Amino acid sequence: MKAVVFQEPNTPTQFGNVEVEGPKAGEVRVKIAAAGVCHSDLHVMRGEWDVTAPLVMGHEGAGVVTELGDGVTSLAVGDHVVLSWVPPCGECRYCMAGHEARCQKVATLVAPKGVLFDGTSRLSRGDETLHHYLGVSSFAEEAIVPASGAIKVRDDAPLDILAVVGCAVATGVGAVTNTAGVEPGSTVAVIGCGGVGLNIIQGAKLAGAERIVAIDLLPEKTDVAGQFGATDRINASEGDSVEQLFALIPDGVDYAFDAIGRTETTEQSVQMLALGGASVIVGLPPTGAKASFEPLVLAESDQRILGSNYGSVRPSIDIPAIVDRYMDGQIKLEPLISSRRPLSEAQQALDDLQSGGALRTLLIP
Incomplete structure (x- = not known):
């Protein structure tokens, strides 16, 4: 072959x-x-x-x-x-x-x-x-x-x-529904609007998130994110993404998803959190990459950092369910x-x- x-x-x-x-x-x-x-x-x-x-x-x-x-x-x-x-x-x-x-x-x-x-x-x-x-x-x-x-x-x-x-759909949607368990009415930020990031966005919409902030260096990608359910957009090339996020949502977000996996985006996802918020690392970095955070802030703010491999899916259950939701018009x-x-x-x-x-x-x- x-x-x-x-x-x-x-x-x-x-x-x-x-x-x-x-x-x-x-x-x-x-x-x-x-x-x-x-x-x-x-x-x-x-x-x-x-x-x-x-x-x-x-x-x-x-x-x-x-x-x-x-x-x-x-x-x-x-x-x-x-x-x-x-x-x-x-x-x-x-x-x-x-x-x-x-x-x-x-x-x-x-x-x-x-x-x-x-x-x-x-x-x-x-x-x-x-x-x-x-x-x-x-x-x-x-x-x-x-x-x-x-x-x-x-x-x-x-x-x-x-x-x-x-891969893209199961990983992104699963990170929202399985790993994070996003609740209706939540605020969500998604760093990176590629294939996985867009599916995190549509997973957040399915979960009933109230605000979904799409963040990317390329405005054309955040434009596409609007089709998947993003309510707000941040152009990361126009300044610090964390500062722009807090200008939109002063208390921070309940869930921040890093769909890129670079050291700086992982650190940004933690910095964007509201009290009790969760940073979810979905994008995969190179082997050996290190990121840092302040443990005192994390503990005092009752925050979490979650790793999400393959959207924590059960393939035989979650993949057919995603296909059904696509055929029903709920997933793009x-x-x-x-x-x-x-x-x-x-x-x-x-x-x-x-x-x-x-x-x-x-x-x-």
């Missing part, structure tokens, strides 16, 4: 032929309909995260099940699925407690080592083993994934558009998609994202 391979940091990705082994026990083969290009892919390309390379890129996608491995009974050939980059093992203490986004086997084996649950890869190029990215590797014509990472969804939803649900997906490119143009799509000029590009095999 054709696939996009990351070989080493700060070098162009490679597009070409890759060998793919069939699914083993507990796995399925999925024909990819579309894959979304995410900032996490940029972290890999820049060498900001430790990954096992070479690997087939991509962790956001949707497609159709074409083959079942031994023992798979939860899916059937022909099922439409959204791929989850946390395929829950179902056996660790976190999965057993319903905290599937924390799956220990994914965190200690699948993600860092670039393999599937048995500790091996299904991907190769000649004599060279290629690794899986986050158990998905969706920048390809096909993917072999654990059955728990292929989430069955309704057949009448457009598969290409559903590709963004598996089309405005997230800035362009479509053939799979062979993955590097150009990554360059577009790095320049700041794209929300989500879909790669179509």
Whole structure:
């Protein structure tokens, strides 16, 4: 099959032929309909995260099940699925407690080592083993994934558009509803209006937030945020975002979401809080980045700092529910998609994202 391979940091990705082994026990083969290009892919390309390379890129996608491995009974050939980059093992203490986004086997084996649950890869190029990215590797014509990472969804939803649900939408909406538990009438600030940030905004609207402040360096992105439910906008290029926030909401906000993950934006999210407020870190920084805050202020103000991995989702429950809300008109997906490119143009799509000029590009095999 054709696939996009990351070989080493700060070098162009490679597009070409890759060998793919069939699914083993507990796995399925999925024909990819579309894959979304995410900032996490940029972290890999820049060498900001430790990954096992070479690997087939991509962790956001949707497609159709074409083959079942031994023992798979939860899916059937022909099922439409959204791929989850946390395929829950179902056996660790976190999965057993319903905290599937924390799956220990994914965190200690699948993600860092670039393999599937048995500790091996299904991907190769000649004599060279290629690794899986986050158990998905969706920048390809096909993917072999654990059955728990292929989430069955309704057949009448457009598969290409559903590709963004598996990362951007689940992460953003889940951060609001699951991690933070935003209440009706709350005030919310969202730093960064890319794919994840816009979904935090529409998650806050779904939760009934009264004020939703969209913050970004690019005014065109805060303009788009209005379509998703933002009530106020801050242009971060025109001065200190914290000062601008307090000019809008003098008491600060109940929830401040950092959808970027840079040291300065994480610190700003804490500084924007009202009494009892929560800073929610959703955007992922480079490995080793450090941020600071004043513990005395945090304690005296009864505030919290929360980390949100994958929106704290339960993939098999939350992803079909998001698809249903999209089909019911409660969630917007089309405005997230800035362009479509053939799979062979993955590097150009990554360059577009790095320049700041794209929300989500879909790669179509």
